[in-house]
Amino acid sequence: MSNWVAVAQEGEIPLGECKAVWVDNDAVAVFHLEDGYHALYDRCTHEDYELSAGAVEGDEVECCMHGARFSIKSGEALCAPAYEAVHVFPVRVVDGNIEVRNDLDD
Numbered sequence: 110m111s112n113w114v115a116v117a118q119e120g121e122i123p124l125g126e127c128k129a130v131w132v133d134n135d136a137v138a139v140f141h142l143e144d145g146y147h148a149l150y151d152r153c154t155h156e157d158y159e160l161s162a163g164a165v166e167g168d169e170v171e172c173c174m175h176g177a178r179f180s181i182k183s184g185e186a187l188c189a190p191a192y193e194a195v196h197v198f199p200v201r202v203v204d205g206n207i208e209v210r211n212d213l214d215d
């Protein structure tokens with residue numbers, strides 16, 4: 110099983126924003142929402158553009174390339190032109206560090 114990796118400190122990512130990081134060679138976007146932190150694979154399922162460059166609205170992120178929207182909590186694709194969900198990684202906060210576990214290959 111993969112290890113937890115510290116990617117940011119609590120307070121580093123403003124509410125409603127995200128940070129692009131790498132975890133075990135995979136791009137991850139870590140979002141800060143009202144209920145805590147969420148981590149998505151940082152690639153739109155339409156044409157691989159970075160979701161971390163998109164606009165956050167509530168608990169959704171809109172890809173800035175062609176406008177597909179995804180649920181930040183579930184990864185679900187919410188509108189065309191994306192139809193496949195984006196992977197959601199486990200996130201936790203330990204001693205003030207935000208940690209992500211890359212479970213893509215588990």
Ligand code: FES
Pocket residue numbers: 153154155156157158172173174175176177190191
């Ligand atoms: S690459 Fe994201 S909507 Fe096209």
